[in-house]
Amino acid sequence: MLFTESEAKKLTEKILSYVKADDASASVGSDKLSHLRFANNNFLTSGSRLGRSANVTVWIDGKRGSASRNDVDDESLKSMVEEAQKIAQNAPPDREYMPTLGKQTYKSTGGYVEATANLSLNDRAKSVSNIIAEFEKNKVIGAGFHSARSQAGASATKNGNFEFERSTNVSLSVTSRTPDGTSSGYFLRNHFDIAKLDTKRIASESIKKAMQGRDARTIDPGSYTVILEPQAVADIVGNLSFGFNARNAEEGRSVYSAPGGKTRLGEKIFDERIMIYSDPWHPELPGSQSAQGGIPAQKIYMVRNGVLENLVYNRFWAKQKEKQPTPGPVNTIFETSGEKSRIEDMIRSTKRGILVTRFWYIRSTDPRTASSTGLTRDGVWLIEDGKIAYPVKNFRFNQSVTQMLAPGNVEMIGVSERVGGSGGGSGASLLPALKLKSFNFTSQSEAV
Amino acid sequence: MTFSRRDFIKTAGVAFGTAAVLPSWVYDAQAATEYYFDVNKNSIADAVLATAKRLGASYADIRINRYRLEAVSTRERQIQNLSAGQNFGFGVRVLVNGTWGFAASPIVTADEAQRVTREAIDIAKANARFQRKKIELVPTPKVEAKWRTPIEKDPFEVPAEEKAALLLKINEAALAVQGINFVNSSMAWVNEQKYLATSDGVKVEQYLIRGNPSFSATAVNRASGDFQAVNSLREAQSIGYEYMTKYDWPAEAREAAEHAVMKLKAPSVKPGKYDLILHPSHLFLTIHESVGHSTELDRAMLWEANYAGTSFLTPDKTGKLQFGSKIVNFVADRTQKFGLATVGYDDEGVPGQEWHIVKDGVFVDWQTTRDTAQLVGHDKSYGCLHADSWGSVPFPRMPNLSLEPAKEDVSEEDLIAGVENGIMIHGRGSYSIDQQRYNFQFGGQTFWEIKNGKKTGMLRDVAYQSRTTDFWGACDGLGGRSTYDIPGSFNDGKGEPGQSNAVSHGCPTARFRQINVLNTASSPNSGDMEDHD
Numbered sequence: 001m002l003f004t005e006s007e008a009k010k011l012t013e014k015i016l017s018y019v020k021a022d023d024a025s026a027s028v029g030s031d032k033l034s035h036l037r038f039a040n041n042n043f044l045t046s047g048s049r050l051g052r053s054a055n056v057t058v059w060i061d062g063k064r065g066s067a068s069r070n071d072v073d074d075e076s077l078k079s080m081v082e083e084a085q086k087i088a089q090n091a092p093p094d095r096e097y098m099p100t101l102g103k104q105t106y107k108s109t110g111g112y113v114e115a116t117a118n119l120s121l122n123d124r125a126k127s128v129s130n131i132i133a134e135f136e137k138n139k140v141i142g143a144g145f146h147s148a149r150s151q152a153g154a155s156a157t158k159n160g161n162f163e164f165e166r167s168t169n170v171s172l173s174v175t176s177r178t179p180d181g182t183s184s185g186y187f188l189r190n191h192f193d194i195a196k197l198d199t200k201r202i203a204s205e206s207i208k209k210a211m212q213g214r215d216a217r218t219i220d221p222g223s224y225t226v227i228l229e230p231q232a233v234a235d236i237v238g239n240l241s242f243g244f245n246a247r248n249a250e251e252g253r254s255v256y257s258a259p260g261g262k263t264r265l266g267e268k269i270f271d272e273r274i275m276i277y278s279d280p281w282h283p284e285l286p287g288s289q290s291a292q293g294g295i296p297a298q299k300i301y302m303v304r305n306g307v308l309e310n311l312v313y314n315r316f317w318a319k320q321k322e323k324q325p326t327p328g329p330v331n332t333i334f335e336t337s338g339e340k341s342r343i344e345d346m347i348r349s350t351k352r353g354i355l356v357t358r359f360w361y362i363r364s365t366d367p368r369t370a371s372s373t374g375l376t377r378d379g380v381w382l383i384e385d386g387k388i389a390y391p392v393k394n395f396r397f398n399q400s401v402t403q404m405l406a407p408g409n410v411e412m413i414g415v416s417e418r419v420g421g422s423g424g425g426s427g428a429s430l431l432p433a434l435k436l437k438s439f440n441f442t443s444q445s446e447a448v
Numbered sequence: 449m450t451f452s453r454r455d456f457i458k459t460a461g462v463a464f465g466t467a468a469v470l471p472s473w474v475y476d477a478q479a480a481t482e483y484y485f486d487v488n489k490n491s492i493a494d495a496v497l498a499t500a501k502r503l504g505a506s507y508a509d510i511r512i513n514r515y516r517l518e519a520v521s522t523r524e525r526q527i528q529n530l531s532a533g534q535n536f537g538f539g540v541r542v543l544v545n546g547t548w549g550f551a552a553s554p555i556v557t558a559d560e561a562q563r564v565t566r567e568a569i570d571i572a573k574a575n576a577r578f579q580r581k582k583i584e585l586v587p588t589p590k591v592e593a594k595w596r597t598p599i600e601k602d603p604f605e606v607p608a609e610e611k612a613a614l615l616l617k618i619n620e621a622a623l624a625v626q627g628i629n630f631v632n633s634s635m636a637w638v639n640e641q642k643y644l645a646t647s648d649g650v651k652v653e654q655y656l657i658r659g660n661p662s663f664s665a666t667a668v669n670r671a672s673g674d675f676q677a678v679n680s681l682r683e684a685q686s687i688g689y690e691y692m693t694k695y696d697w698p699a700e701a702r703e704a705a706e707h708a709v710m711k712l713k714a715p716s717v718k719p720g721k722y723d724l725i726l727h728p729s730h731l732f733l734t735i736h737e738s739v740g741h742s743t744e745l746d747r748a749m750l751w752e753a754n755y756a757g758t759s760f761l762t763p764d765k766t767g768k769l770q771f772g773s774k775i776v777n778f779v780a781d782r783t784q785k786f787g788l789a790t791v792g793y794d795d796e797g798v799p800g801q802e803w804h805i806v807k808d809g810v811f812v813d814w815q816t817t818r819d820t821a822q823l824v825g826h827d828k829s830y831g832c833l834h835a836d837s838w839g840s841v842p843f844p845r846m847p848n849l850s851l852e853p854a855k856e857d858v859s860e861e862d863l864i865a866g867v868e869n870g871i872m873i874h875g876r877g878s879y880s881i882d883q884q885r886y887n888f889q890f891g892g893q894t895f896w897e898i899k900n901g902k903k904t905g906m907l908r909d910v911a912y913q914s915r916t917t918d919f920w921g922a923c924d925g926l927g928g929r930s931t932y933d934i935p936g937s938f939n940d941g942k943g944e945p946g947q948s949n950a951v952s953h954g955c956p957t958a959r960f961r962q963i964n965v966l967n968t969a970s971s972p973n974s975g976d977m978e979d980h981d
Contacts, residue, residue, distance in 0.1 A: 033945065035944070035945055036575065037944050039749075039750055039752075039754065040581075040749065041580055042579065042580045042581050043548075043576075043578065043579050044751060045841045045843060046548060046549060046571050046572070046575050047548075047549070047550030047551060047552070047568070047571060047841045048551045048552070048567055048568075048571060049539070049551070049552040049840075050553045050554065050555075050839075051839060052554050055533075057531075064529075064530060065530050065531070065608070066529065066532070067531060067532050067533060068517075068532075068533035068534070069533070069534055069535075070534070070536060070537065070554045071534075071554060083532055087530050087531075087532060087609075088530075090607060090608065091527060091609055091612060092527050092609070093527070094526070094527050095525070095526040095527070096528070121570060121571055121574040121575075122574050125574045126578070128575075128578070129577075132578070132580065143750060143753040143754035144754050145944040147944070147945060173754055173755075175754040177750065177753060181758075184753075251629070251630065251668065252668040252673065253666060253668055257673055259671060259673040260670060260671065261670045360882065360883055361880045361881060361882065361883070362880065363878045363879055363880045364878055365878045365889075365891060365911060365968040366909070366968050366969055367675075368673075368674065368675065368969075371968065373880045373889050373911070373968075374880055375880070375882045375887065377883055394882065396882075396887055396889060396913065398889075398966065398968070442966065443913055444887070445882045445887035446886055446887070446915075447757070447882035447883050447884035447887060448884065
């Protein structure tokens with residue numbers, strides 16, 4: 001049911017054939033989403049949705065108009081183009097207009113697996129039933145969400161560019177709660193290849209956390225050494241790559257701005273072992289083949305050895321600043337250039353600290369310092385003398401991400417693995433566990 | 449004449465009975481493109497419901513919806529985006545052996561509807577083999593009706609260039625203030641044309657309109673590397689384009705710009721306990737997060753445990769728990785004028801209605817749907833089922849949930865007069881709350897110091913932390929109707945797959961005693977940001 005490359009090409013050609021404007025870009029997309037939600041050890045809702053989209057942006061005398069439809073018959077596409085042209089004819093000038101791209105060369109990233117796109121309803125039902133059976137066996141109350149999505153789409157320009165791309169993603173998240181409501185555990189993983197989604201591990205990790213989190217004690221908030229599991233790192237810095245906006249920095253309204261209208265490019269902002277980069281062809285985390293503005297994506301370092309190496313220039317801002325537009329990021333890979341530590345070693349080396357499973361409801365409090373607030377959730381433990389001492393109740397934190405990763409505050413870095421952000425969505429990053437010298441918990445949260 | 453912020457007219461909705469004459473909008477060519485009406489909705493629906501029944505469904509519904517969206521955005525003197533879109537499709541929901549199944553498609557034809565119905569049945573049957581406890585529905589009356597959002601001017605009849613021109617005028621008003629460097633402004637309009645038919649005798653058509661205008665003015669001190677922004681205080685509403693013409697947006701933009709410049713130079717707040725005076729432009733979001741989400745029954749039943757979370761409220765606390773002080777009354781209301789969640793009927797045909805959630809400070813009732821109501825012993829739903837698209841599974845979503853004003857005419861000045869050492873907060877800022885809706889932290893847009901009953905000057909870097917019942921228990925003053933407004937949130941996220949809901953929270957200006965205030969600019973690792981609980 002997804003568009004093939006030839007179908008998508010025909011559709012974009014058709015859209016562009018209707019265009020009378022000076023310049024135009026067109027895109028079409030198709031997707032299939034299949035999902036199953038369970039809660040209270042029971043199946044809750046489950047469904048399937050076929051989606052389609054068509055979009056066009058046109059420029060007439062440097063004025064811009066956009067329109068979209070989700071019907072792709074000739075009449076719909078014609079009316080879409082006419083609507084966009086009508087908007088453009090009467091619009092104020094688009095002062096940031098950049099001519100659409102001519103022919104580009106893209107290298108496929110390989111993030112599509114047929115088996116993920118065609119998952120079996122019966123196999124999924126059985127797999128989730130097995131997870132519920134584990135809940136029942138361990139006397140916990142479980143909830144979770146299984147979701148598989150496949151996408152295929154194309155974009156084209158009046159100046160001769162065309163690209164087609166398709167991808168798949170399957171994810172499973174599981175929450176286990178003890179019947180008395182005093183402990184909760186969570187685990188999430190996703191992958192583009194359904195064969196690599198370890199559903200048993202996801203369920204057992206969630207159940208284990210709930211069982212081990214019972215009888216949580218209250219300890220005072222304050223500044224603690226913390227060990228953040230990869231999920232917690234995903235929640236607080238998962239999409240860090242996408243925050244390196246050059247225009248905001250140069251306009252003086254970003255944590256990467258420096259006084260006097262300058263930026264912090266070239267500055268060692270982070271611990272010197274920290275490498276943050278985007279790689280469209282990473283085998284565990286294929287990204288899109290095209291970066292912002294449709295330019296072919298490339299492997300690009302945002303942070304190398306702790307130094308801010310790149311900010312992201314879009315095509316317009318790059319032209320203003322006489323720079324090349326940035327061919328990324330299209331994903332976030334956070335690695336250490338130094339020794340990789342296991343979480344067990346991090347715990348063993350900690351005199352007194354807190355082990356955090358996951359963060360929740362993170363919101364910016366001060367963009368000048370990249371500070372945010374949020375809460376721990378689904379498993380927090382006190383570490384004493386190199387061992388997990390006991391579970392503790394949740395905290396609210398107020399913390400600057402840049403200070404958190406600054407030189408002197410990062411003690412140990414783990415092996416990077418593919419983790420999805422637990423705030424929803426199907427995105428993923430490659431992230432390590434981190435041991436941080438200081439992390440600021442500001443109040444207690446009784447929530448479980 | 450400027451649009452009154454205080455306009456608060458309750459309406460029982462404009463419902464049309466079974467035999468009512470169709471309203472003119474149904475035939476309005478501007479209201480929908482012609483092929484909406486090429487589809488014989490009733491014929492498709494009747495066939496789908498018959499097929500579902502034949503294949504074993506005890507209940508089935510079909511929603512055939514068209515969504516029109518228009519978005520305009522600008523920065524300074526430039527247009528960033530002018531776009532219009534349409535999205536059309538249908539979704540079929542079936543209940544087979546007490547197990548839900550759902551399927552949806554953008555191809556609205558009789559053949560595709562049959563295929564999709566079979567797919568929904570297949571999904572339900574695949575899962576029903578392993579279902580532990582059957583889903584049950586409370587009954588709802590049969591109804592055939594049409595309903596539309598009461599508006600004066602359809603925003604989709606206003607040319608995009610007129611909208612762009614107004615936004616650029618807003619930007620100019622802000623840029624005219626010395627010290628303002630950047631302005632962003634936008635407006636988004638949504639039109640939902642919804643058709644619902646169920647196997648329980650519901651056939652409802654609705655035409656909903658809502659708008660979301662906003663702007664933000666930023667002042668930058670390049671020498672010091674400091675910057676501050678102030679956003680618009682007005683929020684999204686279910687309203688026509690009259691929202692843009694009767695209210696003086698450029699005047700508010702100019703004021704916001706002046707406040708952004710002022711905020712850059714304002715003293716940073718000293719952490720501690722303060723009395724807070726919260727303006728409706730701020731308080732609505734605190735209500736949303738702490739009251740709206742905690743009283744969703746699906747959360748209390750652990751249905752959201754894996755994502756949005758559960759609730760500190762449980763059914764055994766109904767009618768017993770002291771949620772707030774005795775002056776606190778919250779009413780859920782899907783008929784409230786300008787309310788973003790105001791409808792004639794929900795997505796399973798239950799009529800819009802109003803009911804108390806908190807009465808005289810006591811938590812008394814829940815937000816319910818047909819598949820949750822019986823879990824707390826109710827024999828009917830309050831009508832809180834909603835899907836954000838034809839392609840989404842409808843599930844429990846928040847109705848408008850509003851704080852009732854004081855019966856007397858209490859003014860903002862009256863509330864401030866009773867404060868020795870306090871802060872008044874306008875606008876939505878940073879907000880965060882735990883998964884059981886208990887511990888929260890909220891910022892705002894502008895913060896005004898109050899000393900000895902008078903506003904003295906602006907502060908910055910303010911956020912407050914509290915717990916839901918402590919906070920509402922500390923409410924000792926409510927403004928009267930003259931302080932009332934009904935701001936709303938355009939995109940409230942919940943559910944898996946994630947869905948968006950638009951919802952409003954009417955409220956007066958209100959006073960809260962001795963709430964913990966943080967300084968959000970303190971160095972997070974310096975120890976300045978101590979806990980004040």
